Amino acid sequence: MKSIKTILILSIIFLICHxxxxxxxxxxxxxxxxxxxxxxxxxxxxxxxxxxxSSKTDTVSFKVTQDSLSMNLGLNYNCCSRLADSxxxxxDVITAFIxxxxxxxxxxxxxxxxxxxxxxxxxxxxxxxxxxxxKKYNESIYTTIMQDTIQY
Numbered sequence: 001m002k003s004i005k006t007i008l009i010l011s012i013i014f015l016i017c018h019x020x021x022x023x024x025x026x027x028x029x030x031x032x033x034x035x036x037x038x039x040x041x042x043x044x045x046x047x048x049x050x051x052x053x054s055s056k057t058d059t060v061s062f063k064v065t066q067d068s069l070s071m072n073l074g075l076n077y078n079c080c081s082r083l084a085d086s087x088x089x090x091x092d093v094i095t096a097f098i099x100x101x102x103x104x105x106x107x108x109x110x111x112x113x114x115x116x117x118x119x120x121x122x123x124x125x126x127x128x129x130x131x132x133x134x135k136k137y138n139e140s141i142y143t144t145i146m147q148d149t150i151q152y
Contacts, residue, residue, distance in 0.1 A: 032122035034069070034094070036087045040119070044079055044112035056113045058145065060130060064152045069123040071096070072115070073132060075145075078102075079112030081137065087118060092128050094120075097142060099135040107137060127151040 056074060063070040073096060077083065081100045088095040096118065128150050133142035 034089050034120050034122055036089065036118060037068075037121045038119040039085065039087075040117040041115065042117070043074065043115035045083075045114060060132065060146055060148070062150050062152070064123065064125075067121060067123050069120040069152075071118040071120070071130065073118070075114045075116075075134075076111050077114055078107060078137065079110040080106045080108035082106060083114060085116060089120075092126060093131065094118075094128060095131040095133060097133050097135070099142075100137040102137050123152075125152050 056076065058076060059072075059074045061072045063072070071094065075098065078100070081102045084099045084101050086097045086099075088097065096116070098116075130146075130148060130150060131144055132146040134145045135142045
């Protein structure tokens with residue numbers, strides 16, 4: 001009877017140690033997910049006069065520093081608008097949603113260059129897809145305005 005108890009106790013201890021060891025190995029092998037840590041805004045968001053009536057083209061650029069990724073987005077859009085933004089990260093796809101929250105009282109006839117700098121942490125070198133979607137004033141759906149892959 002004592003030997004069965006001893007074997008049972010040793011088996012349970014072995015099983016627990018094995019489960020703890022496997023869980024530790026899995027945690028070390030799993031990459032941390034890419035996370036948006038901060039959004040900085042510039043250009044027309046800070047009323048910089050030289051960005052009004054801009055002839056700049058819409059752009060997206062990226063910069064990698066250690067485990068951080070910056071996505072810089074520049075958009076020409078109505079200078080009287082009020083833009084709201086959000087980011088969605090699923091697997092290796094970063095989607096930026098830009099929405100004009102204006103009413104008819106803030107539409108005017110000038111163009112302005114709005115700048116976003118989205119900062120992400122836990123970046124590991126790999127191929128990513130970025131998608132920029134915009135919901136313009138009086139539109140009911142988001143439209144994809146830019147999309148491509150990046151690799152660092």
